[in-house]
Amino acid sequence: MADSSWTSSAESLKGVILDLCGVLYDSGEDGGTPIPGSVEAVKRLKASDLKLRFCTNETQASRDKFVAKLQKMGFDISVCEVFSPAPAAVAVLKDRGMRPHLLVYDGLLSEFESVDQTNPNCVVVGDAAGNFTYENLNDAFRVLIGLEKPVLFALGKGRYYKEADGLNLDVGPYMKALEYACDVEAEVIGKPSSVFFHSVLSDMGLQPHQVMMVGDDLVNDVGGAQLCGMKGLQVRTGKYRPSDQQHRSVKADGTVDDLAQAVDLLLGARAGPL
Amino acid sequence: MADSSWTSSAESLKGVILDLCGVLYDSGEDGGTPIPGSVEAVKRLKASDLKLRFCTNETQASRDKFVAKLQKMGFDISVCEVFSPAPAAVAVLKDRGMRPHLLVYDGLLSEFESVDQTNPNCVVVGDAAGNFTYENLNDAFRVLIGLEKPVLFALGKGRYYKEADGLNLDVGPYMKALEYACDVEAEVIGKPSSVFFHSVLSDMGLQPHQVMMVGDDLVNDVGGAQLCGMKGLQVRTGKYRPSDQQHRSVKADGTVDDLAQAVDLLLGARAGPL
Numbered sequence: 001m002a003d004s005s006w007t008s009s010a011e012s013l014k015g016v017i018l019d020l021c022g023v024l025y026d027s028g029e030d031g032g033t034p035i036p037g038s039v040e041a042v043k044r045l046k047a048s049d050l051k052l053r054f055c056t057n058e059t060q061a062s063r064d065k066f067v068a069k070l071q072k073m074g075f076d077i078s079v080c081e082v083f084s085p086a087p088a089a090v091a092v093l094k095d096r097g098m099r100p101h102l103l104v105y106d107g108l109l110s111e112f113e114s115v116d117q118t119n120p121n122c123v124v125v126g127d128a129a130g131n132f133t134y135e136n137l138n139d140a141f142r143v144l145i146g147l148e149k150p151v152l153f154a155l156g157k158g159r160y161y162k163e164a165d166g167l168n169l170d171v172g173p174y175m176k177a178l179e180y181a182c183d184v185e186a187e188v189i190g191k192p193s194s195v196f197f198h199s200v201l202s203d204m205g206l207q208p209h210q211v212m213m214v215g216d217d218l219v220n221d222v223g224g225a226q227l228c229g230m231k232g233l234q235v236r237t238g239k240y241r242p243s244d245q246q247h248r249s250v251k252a253d254g255t256v257d258d259l260a261q262a263v264d265l266l267l268g269a270r271a272g273p274l
Numbered sequence: 275m276a277d278s279s280w281t282s283s284a285e286s287l288k289g290v291i292l293d294l295c296g297v298l299y300d301s302g303e304d305g306g307t308p309i310p311g312s313v314e315a316v317k318r319l320k321a322s323d324l325k326l327r328f329c330t331n332e333t334q335a336s337r338d339k340f341v342a343k344l345q346k347m348g349f350d351i352s353v354c355e356v357f358s359p360a361p362a363a364v365a366v367l368k369d370r371g372m373r374p375h376l377l378v379y380d381g382l383l384s385e386f387e388s389v390d391q392t393n394p395n396c397v398v399v400g401d402a403a404g405n406f407t408y409e410n411l412n413d414a415f416r417v418l419i420g421l422e423k424p425v426l427f428a429l430g431k432g433r434y435y436k437e438a439d440g441l442n443l444d445v446g447p448y449m450k451a452l453e454y455a456c457d458v459e460a461e462v463i464g465k466p467s468s469v470f471f472h473s474v475l476s477d478m479g480l481q482p483h484q485v486m487m488v489g490d491d492l493v494n495d496v497g498g499a500q501l502c503g504m505k506g507l508q509v510r511t512g513k514y515r516p517s518d519q520q521h522r523s524v525k526a527d528g529t530v531d532d533l534a535q536a537v538d539l540l541l542g543a544r545a546g547p548l
Contacts, residue, residue, distance in 0.1 A: 169411060172455070173454050181433045181446070
């Protein structure tokens with residue numbers, strides 16, 4: 001089933017970055033369930049000579065809680081290996097002396113505890129899910145429109161993600177709503193921003209051409225990684241849709257059934273012909 | 275205060291179209307209050323030889339209830355003089371045999387009673403205000419993304435409007451959210467759509483150059499009318515903001531303090547020098 005032509009460059013790879021939701025696990029109200037074979041696949045990658053990092057646009061929980069949830073599912077993963085938008089946003093806000101009005105999920109608030117939030121001079125929007133009430137979006141809008149120069153940060157710009165009960169709107173549509181209402185362009189912190197990917201590469205000590213990104217989101221994972229100079233592999237799990245194959249601007253370097261198959265082919269190609 | 279150069283073309287005018295909210299009245303939780311001088315101004319227009327129509331993107335109430343509210347405020351206005359998006363949408367839906375999933379304000383539902391809503395093959399989004407919960411927007415998104423060819427109708431595309439307690443998000447930002455989530459472009463029914471303005475002109479039996487639109491919304495009232503070949507006059511009431519004067523693409527033919535001043539200058543110019 002899988003086109004394995006992408007494995008021809010596997011020998012020169014020195015690192016892999018994995019997306020989390022839709023690659024390692026499917027989310028749901030119960031916290032989510034591992035995708036079959038993914039716990040073992042992560043183990044195999046860790047046992048190989050490849051450097052491994054995890055890169056997520058997850059903004060519904062603090063990194064601590066989020067990683068604890070993955071460990072409970074059986075994944076060998078630690079906080080320092082995970083890159084997510086909120087800590088990156090905190091660094092940007094402090095660097096520029098900005099005080100955010102937060103429109104985020106309750107579980108993410110603790111990430112911003114060290115940032116002054118009085119008299120806001122910008123808005124940060126994350127995947128707030130049920131917190132995206134009319135009133136809350138309107139409050140964020142009023143802060144923005146009241147600023148002489150509205151500044152909007154978005155923690156990712158995903159369109160939607162898949163949960164057990166179906167597809168759910170992600171932060172992107174709400175970012176677009178605020179952009180249109182206030183005639184501004186958001187600064188995206190997280191995938192597919194090159195700044196975000198480069199912070200991961202820098203931590204790995206690798207060049208873009210030495211690293212492959214594996215994700216279920218064609219635009220944010222695959223497209224973002226490719227813009228950065230990495231290879232982008234798409235899995236047919238999570239939010240993958242067959243129509244992704246006909247996308248007008250992004251074409252994955254390869255497509256595989258799931259992470260288990262990706263790791264099989266990748267490590268197999270590196271081992272060389274028997 | 276007012277630049278009255280626009281009145282030079284007043285003699286050739288044969289009709290006037292008035293926006294409602296922000297021109298005749300300011301909305302609010304109590305149903306709204308007339309803007310000083312506007313009841314009298316409408317009376318004077320009706321007593322003149324100019325044809326008069328009202329054109330609104332109001333989609334929070336059926337036309338019947340909406341006009342009754344205005345009559346109670348003292349306005350001389352009847353249902354057949356008012357053009358609003360919902361009846362126009364119903365006509366389009368029936369013409370194309372489309373069955374809508376409605377994301378609108380409760381008060382508007384009765385306008386769609388005559389339309390088959392089983393097994394939806396399109397989404398209609400209006401100014402749903404408090405009904406814009408995450409769950410409701412997600413439901414509309416799921417209908418759209420599940421269609422082979424998603425079709426989205428928007429009842430207007432306004433960014434925001436002014437109520438007694440401040441600015442509120444209008445339908446436009448939510449239209450943009452769904453457009454982005456499903457990678458579609460909405461068909462806008464209502465201002466600033468030329469189709470919508472032409473239906474009003476047709477009812478008046480007038481050509482665009484014979485008619486002036488008066489509104490508080492620079493893009494939807496003034497810009498929409500101008501694209502159609504009408505003159506567009508902006509009032510400094512409702513959602514008017516001083517920054518409108520520096521708008522990058524729309525420039526009003528004239529700007530006046532309020533409707534009362536517009537009618538004073540208009541009728542004065544038509545009477546000619548004393």
